[in-house]
Each structure stands twice: as structure tokens, then as C-alpha cells.
Amino acid sequence: MQHLRVWHLVGLCVVLLALTIQPVVCASHVERVVTLGADLSDEQRNSILRVFNIPAGADLRQITVTNAEERALLGDDLPAEVIGSKAISSALVELLGAGDGIKVERYNITFVTPAMYGNALVTAGVKDARIVVAAPTPVSGTAALTGIFKGFEKATGHELTPEAKETAGDELITTGELARQIGESKASELMARVKERVVGENLQDPASIRNVVSNVAQELQVKLSTQQINQVTNVIVRISHLQLEAAQLRGQLAGLRESVEDLASSKQVKSWFQQILDFFLRLFNRLFASLIG
DSSP: HHHHHHHHHHHHHHHHHHHHHHHGOOOOOOOOEEEEEOOOOEEEEEEHHHHTTTTTTOOOOEEEOOOOHHHHTTTOSHHHHOOOOSSSOEEEEEETTTTEEEEEEEEEEEOOOOOHHHHHHHTOOOOOOEEEEEEEEEOOHHHHHHHHHHHHHHHOOOOOOOOHHHHHHHHHHHHOOOOOOOOHHHHHHHHHHHHHOOOHTTTTOHHHHHHHHHHHHHTTTTOOOOOHHHHHHHHHHHTSSSSOOHHHHHHHHHHHHHHHHHHHHHHHHHHHHHHHHHHHHHHHHHHHHHOOO
């Protein structure tokens, strides 16, 4: 009888453990496209696919991105050492459910941060997508922006407007240049706040937008030069003509912030999960010790 009670308890523990683990299982999404840099070697392509967790021979839509396409989007505004002469960075674009927002991960990308990608993608009209940007060796990651646009268009069947994509490219460049002076986090936050306020208040007058830029910089305790204020203002003026929606901006960027927070708390999640396993191991040990005794 005692043996029976013990095994009932063991069975209950197994069920509880299964229920505890179940929420971390993620559903797979069928709509996904891989964009690969045209200058990758076969070995590098395979390494990128492994990063994307794509098995060899998988039936998947793939697109190639060239350095010429990258330069057509970003122009000659980026220094040669940043834009490079080869297209190496690649991206996985996976469509999510409506309202899930934009989530960005990166591997071996040195110049463009997840927040920079997210801000630019929202401007271009990309939404509700998981983006993974990767390269076999450390690169700037600028080529991936072109690839992300192409991948999203392929996955959705919806063409982003050339003006929106070009403006997003300018935003990415401006944010990157600010990041060199005031830091990545503050540069991205400044651009996001200014954009959200200008769109929310439906501002298009350059003078009004310039005031918003100055006010947000003060809030963030960032000192911008006259040239930097003009540069940000010029980009935001272009963004103000894209007919974006403030609610859409907030929703999509909220998804991005959640993905960054999830990444930052990954160690805490692992620790929490380990505590659960340790608890059940201790419980099993006590049960079997009492059984043997």
C-alpha cells in the first residue's frame, strides 16, 4: 500500500513538471524567408542556416542580396568601412500573429543594434515579424536591412514603398552616427521617442519637429550639436510624410522591447527553470529514500 502511494506521488510530480514546462514551448510558423548575402561561401551559407536553425535540405524560400542593392538603399552616406564592398550579413524573416510586434535577434553584427533595426523596420512598414540577423564573421549588418525588406515582401506578398524603405535607411544611418557620439541605447531611444511624438501629434512643420528633437534630447540628458539636431530633424520630417500611425508604432516597438528584455533576462529564466528541476529532484530523492528505507 505504501508503494502504491509513493508511485501515485511520483506520477503527480511528473504531471506537474510537464505542466510547468509546457508554457515555454513555442509554436512554429510556416511563413518564413531566408535572405543570404551574395558574397557568402558555401561553408558560410551553411553556418548561417545553422544559426537560423534551418536543417539541411529544408524546403524554404531563399533570396540573395547583393552589395549593389545595399548601396542602392543606403547610398553613399555610410563610410566605406561600414558599408563594405561585399554583402555578407543575412536574415531570417518569420511572420508572427497580428499584434505580436517586431522581435529582433543578431549574431556577429557590430554596427546595427536590434533597436536600430526595429525602429527602421517600423518606419518602412514591416510589422509583426521575428527577425534574426546573422553573419559568419563580425560585420556592420547594413546589408541585412535590404534583405529584411525583400524577405518581408516575399513572405507577405506586399510591396513596401520605395520612399518608406529609403527613409528607413536614412533613419538607420542617422541613428548609427548618433550612437557613435551618445551611445547606442540613447540614440535609439531618442529616435523612437521623437518619431512617436511627431506621428502622434501629426506634426510636419520642420520648426515644430526641431523643437520636439530638442525637448527629447533634454529629457534624455543628451547634448546634441546643431548639426546633429538638423540631421535628426531632416529624417523625422521625411518620416512625418509617410502617414504612419502612432498606435502602430507603439505596438510594434513594444514587441521589440519585449524581445530585448527576454534576451536580457535569459539567465534569470534558466535559473528559475533549474530551481524547478532541483525541487523535483529533491522530492524524488526523498520519496525513493523512504521507499528503500
